[in-house]
Amino acid sequence: MKLLRRRGAVSLDDRLAALEEAADLADGRLEAAAVAGARAVVSRAGARRSLSVDHTVAALAGATGSGKSSLFNLLSGTALATVGVTRPTTSTAQAALWEGAGSGPLLDWLEIPNRHEVDGTAGGGPEGAEGMAGLVLLDLPDHDSIELAHRLEVDRLARLVDLLVWVLDPQKYADAAVHDRYLAPLARHRDVTVVVLNQIDRLSPEAAERCLADLRRLLDADGLTGVPVLGVSARTGAGVAELRALLESRVADRRSWADRLAADAGAAADLLARASAGAGAGDSGDRAGAPRAAEPVKAPETSADALAGPLTSALSQAAGVPLVVAAVAKAHRHRSVAATGWPVTRWIRRFRPDPLRRLRLGAASAPEGDAVGRTSIPAATTVQRSQTDTAVRDAAAAASAGLPEPWAAAVRHAARSRADELEDGLDRAVATTSLGASRRPVWWRVAGAAQWLVLAATAAGALWLLGLFAMDYLRLPEPPVPTAGEAPWPTVLLLGGVLTGIVLALLSRAVAWLGGRRRARKAARALRASVEQVARALVLEPVTEELSRHRRFTEAVSEARDEVRPGRG
Known part of the structure; x- marks a missing residue:
């Protein structure tokens, strides 16, 4: 059933949906009792809305001797309830039905076995019965009964009925037990609560006025401002007409069940808000008349980019990025010498290990989906691991700044949730980062070709001189x-070729040194970007998701509490 949205308010459907979402978001983060309470309200609301909404279930609750059973008999025009002064008087709940057709499933859900249909001559005559059509009036056991089962039954039904009528008496209307346990927690339920001061016939009119005024003061302190307070006498009938008229108006309105569910949703959302603020589920703070339940704290927006910098630096150290960057520069110089050095001596370079291959790096990135082996980069030292842990904690602390402790703890846990994957993730990131080491610069080919030309000239000069020597030897x-x-040209070719080859090799080394620095800088940027991706995926994304979860929780709780913002309706 879709309820119409009151102007400037959130519909009941939306509030219940928001409460369910808030409970789901809080699961595993906040106290289990608060989450279970919210889910119980959603489940209870679904059950109540599926039953008869044309009936209003009102319950008379009170202490032993308050006269609620006498009032029940007077309103129903029956003698169903046993009246007495012994404890307990009312042992089980019973129901009086005015035109109760269709209320059977509702009473089955309430688990009320004792039911009585009020005929047209009872409860104020035919007109009274017609005005009360649709009312299901319950007489509850005494809330102060010496029998635990009776008290538990009151607690159970007090959570289920649509309208609560608390019957007090002049002797015990200020009893802290009823105020602290029952009335004060009903601050959210002002629209579905009525308080009756019975037995006013035992007081003088002035004393009755004073008692009613004092009761009004106590209810205001309980947060029940505006709740109707009626003085009645079940013995003389004084004030009963006003009570019957109030019940008739609530029955005619047929909104008590929806108001009750809305109040339950608000109370459950308040409980989640207190749990979010770090208060226990059972901690209701001051009396309900005190300031409202704590608001869910909304954390300040923290940019992931602001968190990524220090974290990436620490992870780069742990991943051996400085070692790889140095190896990139050395490997470039090593390969440059091998490609552009003097051909007579460059072969010696092959006996020296390539710095990148020694780390099992430098190959082209593996295609997506292919397995990538581990590198030979030395494992992070104890100091580097400590720096990494500190950086992760600092990132979590910065992200959770301003959050209440339950959510701050969840953010810290999220930051560490994938810590076991960090080492492999960093190693894979370094292994798959393109370092540009496989690219051969054009000048290598030019210098290499020039070296071979010079070598050819040197060889030609040497052979020429060798031929001249042979001819002279043979006379x-x-x-x-x-x-x-x-x-002579043979000498010029030989000596010039040797000198030119050496000069070209030295110039190539100088250019290779500069190129190595340039490649190292590019590799450092590429590696830092890869490490930052790991930091975001394994640390910052879980943190961001947790912060987003908290933001959605605060919005859902606000909606469940019917906190309408300007411009919303």
Whole structure:
């Protein structure tokens, strides 16, 4: 059943849906009793709405000797309830029905076996019966009964009925037991609560006025401002007409059941709010007349980018990023020398290990879905692990600043929830990051080709000189030898080639050193970005999700409490 939304208020359906959402969001974070209480309200509301909404269940509750059974008999025009002064008087709840057709499932749900249909001549005559049509009036056991089962039955039905009529007497109307245990917790239920001061016939009119005024003061202190307070006498009938008229108006309105469920939703949301603020489920704070239940604290927005910086720095150290960055620079110089060094000596470079391959890095990133082996980067030291733990705790502390302790603890737990995956995640991030080490710069090919040309010139000069030496050794005529100035060309080719090759090798080393620094900087940026992704996925995303959960919880609790903001309706 979809209830109409009152102007400026949240509909009952929306409030109950918000309460259910708040309970789900609070599960595992807040005290179990508060969460269970909210879910019980949602379940109870679903059951009550599926039953007869054309009937209003009102219950007369009170202490032994308050006269509630006499009042029940007077209103119903019967002698169903046993009247007496011994304890207990009323042992089981019983119901009087005015036109109770269709109320059977509702009474079955309430577990009321004793039922009596009020005929047209009872309860004020035919007109009275017609005005009360749809009323189910219960006479509850005494709330102060010496029998525990009776007190438990009062507690159970007090949570289920649509309208509560508390019958007090002049001797015990100020009893702390009834105020603290029953009336004060009903501050949310002002619209479905009526208080009756019975036996006013035993007082003078002035004393009755004083008692009613004092009772009004006590109810206001309980948070029950505006609750009707009626003075009646079940013996003389004084004030009973006013009580019957009030019941008739509530029955005619047919909204008591919805108001009761709305009040239950608000009370359950208050309980969640107190649990969220760190108060126990059983801690209702001051009396209900005191300021309202604690508001759920809304944490200040904390940017994930602001948290990522220090955390990424600590994780980078633990992942060995500085070691990898240094290896990138060394590997570039190593490979540059191997590609551009003097061909006569560059082969020696092959006997030296490649710094990146030694770490099992430098290959192209594995295709998505392919297994990536672990690197050979040394494991994080104790100091690095301590720095990482501190950074994670600091990130959690910064993110949860301003949150109440239950939610702050949940944020801290979320930050550590995937800590076991950090080491493998960081190693995989480093292993799959493209370091640009496999790319061969164009100048390598140019310098390498130049070295081979120089080597060819050197070899040509050496062979030329060797031929001239052989001809001289064999006493053959010496052929003419061209010169470059005073120096013969064979000598120029040999010596010039050697010198040029050495100079090219030295220049290549200088360029390789600069290129190594540039590649190291690029690798550092790429590695930091990869580490930051790990930090976000394994630390910050769980934290952000927990903060989002808390924000949704506060919004749901506010809606369940019918806290309508400007512009909302």
